[in-house]
Amino acid sequence: MRILIIEDDHKIANAVKKGLEQESFAVDVSYEGKDGLGSALTHEYDLIIIDRMLPEIDGLKICQAIRKEGQHTPILFLTAKDKLGDKVEGLNAGADDYLVKPFAFEELLARVRALLRRQPKTVENVLKVDDLTLNTHTFEVERAGKKISLSSKEFALLEYLMRNPGRILTKDNIIAHVWDYDADILPNTIEVYIGYLRHKIDQPFDGPALIQTVRGFGYKLVAKK
Secondary structure (H helix, E strand, O other): OEEEEEOOOHHHHHHHHHHHHHOOOEEEEEOOHHHHHHHHHHOOOOEEEEEOOOOOOOHHHHHHHHHHOOOOOOEEEEEOOOOHHHHHHHHHOOOOEEEEOOOOHHHHHHHHHHHHHOOOOOOOOEEEEOOEEEEOOOOOEEEOOEEEOOOHHHHHHHHHHHOOOOOOEOHHHHHHHHOOOOOOOOOOHHHHHHHHHHHHHOOOOOOOOOEEEEOOOEEEEOOOO
């Protein structure tokens, strides 16, 4: 899952980025409002975190501009403005949640996960396709009752596949949701990581493979028939 942070306080932005990356999220950071709005409108994100008070362009205006473009990406405001009227103003601008500074990272993480669960096909903490399960909180992956150990990036890729069962995902789709903007992606990177997953979740088990290649298009995760 890919997250955009628009925050001019470098210390806060970098701390949140580091914490979210440790939870297997891909994270981009914009320290300026105009740059952040540009990123929000040109790249695919699963969640956007915006500081209310930004130089050049206010967080409210960024939120309104995103919604005006018809985007429904969940938006979480971070702000020092803690008055009831400020919260109402933020929510009315199109934000989905509002967290006041200073905040504990654990609460931010809980709110991020809650917002992601509101999206289609993400209601539960445990994702399941056939006999394969993935717990987004504990990072445990099992198939047929057998635990499977994955790297952080393998976990993120499998989570994206499992959140979109049966859907053909192109390489561009996968890169947009699993890798951050600064990642150095080689032409065969996706094939390599798909190969890693197949080796761990398909090859050791009997029956048809869950990960399928749709030649000329991409990949999809499907339940056994």
